[in-house]
Amino acid sequence: xxxxxxxxxxxxxxxxxxxxxxxxxxxxxxxxxxxxxxxxxxxxxxxxxxxxxxxxxxxxxxxxxxxxxxxxxxxxxxxxxxxxxxxxxxxxxxxxxxxxxxxxxxxxxxxxxxxxxxxxxxxxxxxxxxxxxxxxxxxxxxxxxxxxxxxxxxxxxxxxxxxxxxxxxxxxxxxxxxxxxxxxxxxxxxxxxxxxxxxxxxxxxxxxxxxxxxxxxxxxxxxxxxxxxxxxxxxxxxxxxxxxxxxxxxxxxxxxxxxxxxxxxxxxxxxxxxxxxxxxxxxxxxxxxxxxxxxxxxxxxxxxxxxxxxxxxxxxxxxxxxxxxxxxxxxxxxxxxxxxxxxxxxxxxxxxxxxxxxxxxxxxxxxxxxxxxxxxxxxxxxxxxxxxxxxxxxxxxxxxxxxxxxxxxxxxxxxxxxxxxxxxxxxxxxxxxxxxxxxxxxxxxxxxxxxxxxxxxxxxxxxxxxxxxxxxxxxxxxxxxxxxxxxxxxxxxxxxxxxxxxxxxxxxxxxxxxxxxxxxxxxxxxxxxxxxxxxxxxxxxxxxxxxxxxxxxxxxxxxxxxxxxxxxxxxxxxxxxxxxxxxxxxxxxxxxxxxxxxxx
RNA sequence: GCCGACGUAGCUCAACGGCAGAGCAACCGCCUUGUAAGCGGUAGGUUAUGGGUUCGAUUCCCGUCGUCGGCUCCA
Numbered sequence: 001x002x003x004x005x006x007x008x009x010x011x012x013x014x015x016x017x018x019x020x021x022x023x024x025x026x027x028x029x030x031x032x033x034x035x036x037x038x039x040x041x042x043x044x045x046x047x048x049x050x051x052x053x054x055x056x057x058x059x060x061x062x063x064x065x066x067x068x069x070x071x072x073x074x075x076x077x078x079x080x081x082x083x084x085x086x087x088x089x090x091x092x093x094x095x096x097x098x099x100x101x102x103x104x105x106x107x108x109x110x111x112x113x114x115x116x117x118x119x120x121x122x123x124x125x126x127x128x129x130x131x132x133x134x135x136x137x138x139x140x141x142x143x144x145x146x147x148x149x150x151x152x153x154x155x156x157x158x159x160x161x162x163x164x165x166x167x168x169x170x171x172x173x174x175x176x177x178x179x180x181x182x183x184x185x186x187x188x189x190x191x192x193x194x195x196x197x198x199x200x201x202x203x204x205x206x207x208x209x210x211x212x213x214x215x216x217x218x219x220x221x222x223x224x225x226x227x228x229x230x231x232x233x234x235x236x237x238x239x240x241x242x243x244x245x246x247x248x249x250x251x252x253x254x255x256x257x258x259x260x261x262x263x264x265x266x267x268x269x270x271x272x273x274x275x276x277x278x279x280x281x282x283x284x285x286x287x288x289x290x291x292x293x294x295x296x297x298x299x300x301x302x303x304x305x306x307x308x309x310x311x312x313x314x315x316x317x318x319x320x321x322x323x324x325x326x327x328x329x330x331x332x333x334x335x336x337x338x339x340x341x342x343x344x345x346x347x348x349x350x351x352x353x354x355x356x357x358x359x360x361x362x363x364x365x366x367x368x369x370x371x372x373x374x375x376x377x378x379x380x381x382x383x384x385x386x387x388x389x390x391x392x393x394x395x396x397x398x399x400x401x402x403x404x405x406x407x408x409x410x411x412x413x414x415x416x417x418x419x420x421x422x423x424x425x426x427x428x429x430x431x432x433x434x435x436x437x438x439x440x441x442x443x444x445x446x447x448x449x450x451x452x453x454x455x456x457x458x459x460x461x462x463x464x465x466x467x468x469x470x471x472x473x474x475x476x477x478x479x480x481x482x483x484x485x486x487x488x489x490x491x492x493x494x495x496x497x498x499x500x501x502x503x504x505x506x507x508x509x510x511x512x513x514x515x516x517x518x519x520x521x522x523x524x525x526x527x528x529x530x531x532x533x534x535x536x537x538x539x540x541x542x543x544x545x546x547x548x549x550x551x552x553x554x555x556x557x558x559x560x561x562x563x564x565x566x567x568x569x570x571x572x573x574x575x576x577x578x579x580x581x582x583x584x585x586x587x588x589x590x591x592x593x594x595x596x597x598x599x600x
Numbered sequence: 601g602c603c604g605a606c607g608u609a610g611c612u613c614a615a616c617g618g619c620a621g622a623g624c625a626a627c628c629g630c631c632u633u634g635u636a637a638g639c640g641g642u643a644g645g646u647u648a649u650g651g652g653u654u655c656g657a658u659u660c661c662c663g664u665c666g667u668c669g670g671c672u673c674c675a
Contacts, residue, residue, distance in 0.1 A: 059603085059604070159670075160669085160670085161604070161671065162604060162669095162670065163670070163671045163672095164603090164672065167671070167672070168672080169602065169672045176603095176671080178669090204667095204668095209611090217648080217665075221665090221666070221667090323675090327673075327674075328602090328672080330670090330673095336675090337674070337675085341675060342675095343675065446675080479675085480675045481675040482675095511633060511634060512633055514632080539632085540637085540638085541632090541633055541634095541637080541638055542633065542634060542635065543636060543638095544636080544637050545635095545636095547635095547636035547637055551636085557635080559634070561633085561634060562634095571634080571635080573635060577636085
């Protein structure tokens with residue numbers, strides 16, 4: 001699926017425009033420095049734009065952008081032809097003498113081994129140059145015919161960031177300039193608007209404005225604090241999953257946050273996951289770790305529960321468990337990436353034959369939940385092990401697990417694309433990547449097949465043949481992590497949660513003091529019916545209270561003055577701005593119930 | 601962790617070598633209100649933090665912590 005999309009993009013005009021814009025930017029940047037001082041690395045088109053990596057004598061600043069953009073427009077105005085030339089490796093090396101990154105790339109091409117990102121290539125590629133004006137780059141193209149085909153009003157330099165040469169943190173860090181480029185100025189405007197909209201929806205900003213969660217220097221980085229409203233949101237989201245998966249036959253267990261380190265030596269975490277674990281704690285000569293994953297705990301529980309018959313399987317152990325992961329400081333991002341991560345985790349113990357039906361059950365659950373949250377589409381990534389990376393070495397079990405996962409997906413007609421090097425250390429995964437209303441992709445759910453840990457931890461069940469067998473363990477999460485999921489839905493709904501999810505569903509607005517007692521009475525009535533409501537009994541004007549509720553994105557505003565008090569009614573206003581006038585309390589209740597059921 | 605930018609009142613932002621300010625929020629009063637901000641007053645700061653330069657530092661320099669944009673990693 002995704003493969004098709006990428007190949008289409010590579011053939012598009014936009015791709016050529018962005019690729020060419022990258023070359024033009026590289027020319028403009030190198031011209032800022034004396035000849036030979038600026039070293040260039042790579043500069044490909046990317047989604048929405050392009051970048052180019054440089055090794056420069058000085059740090060660039062955003063203040064350099066106007067000059068670079070101006071020079072780029074001049075180069076565009078020159079209508080210089082992009083000329084392709086196929087060359088020998090020797091000739092290429094002569095041309096890029098003094099350009100160490102290019103020389104390294106040429107060597108990779110010469111050996112027929114690697115492309116510009118260091119990925120292995122199947123065939124030995126030809127080496128080609130593209131030249132426009134005075135600038136020549138090692139490049140396989142394609143490009144626009146001449147620089148004049150770039151719209152000078154439809155590109156913009158966006159930001160500067162550090163990036164490792166070939167994406168390897170052991171290599172030198174280069175300066176990367178990101179730019180965006182489009183066919184028309186209007187498309188550029190629309191892109192910038194989308195960026196602005198994303199900024200407005202940023203869950204870190206909305207989290208503060210809606211008073212959902214905080215981070216504190218006194219608590220520590222990556223460790224969120226949830227307010228009553230934020231916790232309500234968490235609770236509703238988790239409880240919804242809990243109730244739904246219970247209906248699907250998942251049971252819940254509880255395991256503690258602290259575990260003996262020895263268990264992680266047996267499970268493989270110690271060898272493959274140690275750098276993500278918080279440092280050890282020692283008491284009475286025993287070394288403990290904060291739990292970074294649930295699997296070993298759930299598997300140990302399975303073992304402690306005695307002999308298991310094949311008749312008990314599949315056995316599904318679910319838990320909303322907070323895990324502790326020592327993420328690198330620079331990786332923390334609001335709720336999307338925290339050090340105390342709560343997973344809606346499940347480990348299903350089953351036979352190899354049951355993998356297919358468990359896969360079906362799980363995807364049915366995913367679909368139901370995604371519909372509830374109005375995620376219109378998702379893609380599935382089959383995450384396989386890759387070269388290098390940390391994986392338990394047991395090729396036979398890996399092959400069996402991969403085959404089993406593929407088969408399960410195929411049997412259930414799940415479409416997927418494959419990605420090497422994305423597997424968990426203990427097995428392959430099917431990762432669900434959902435699209436939000438702005439079209440952004442988020443990895444949420446996962447379904448994983450594990451042949452490794454159950455064997456390492458010595459799990460068994462007694463089969464029909466009265467012999468001991470090792471169960472397969474399926475790892476599964478729906479939200480993935482409560483915190484990240486909240487981040488995603490805050491941005492997805494822009495903070496205007498559907499009624500069923502809104503921490504405060506209705507604000508009651510008495511117009512004057514004499515209406516407050518009536519508002520309190522109605523509030524009690526609504527609470528008794530299970531609604532989450534607040535009374536704004538302050539001395540503000542009604543319109544100020546409405547404004548307040550609007551800003552808090554509360555679904556219903558119930559205004560009450562003399563008229564309503566006399567007739568036992570409430571005047572209903574929706575956050576859309578719609579004024580529905582006075583209705584009875586009962587009429588409001590049935591409307592709210594209807595909205596909740598519909599998922600509005 | 602790495603590269604860069606940024607940290608001023610609860611929030612959003614001014615001041616940029618010479619007495620640290622505004623709006624909103626909070627608190628107190630007045631108003632008793634009809635669908636997105638009624639009026640007045642009060643209080644709020646060792647300018648993230650530790651050093652340095654200077655007669656004098658929020659402002660310039662260095663370290664630390666944190667946040668942001670990326671890289672790496674990832675639920």
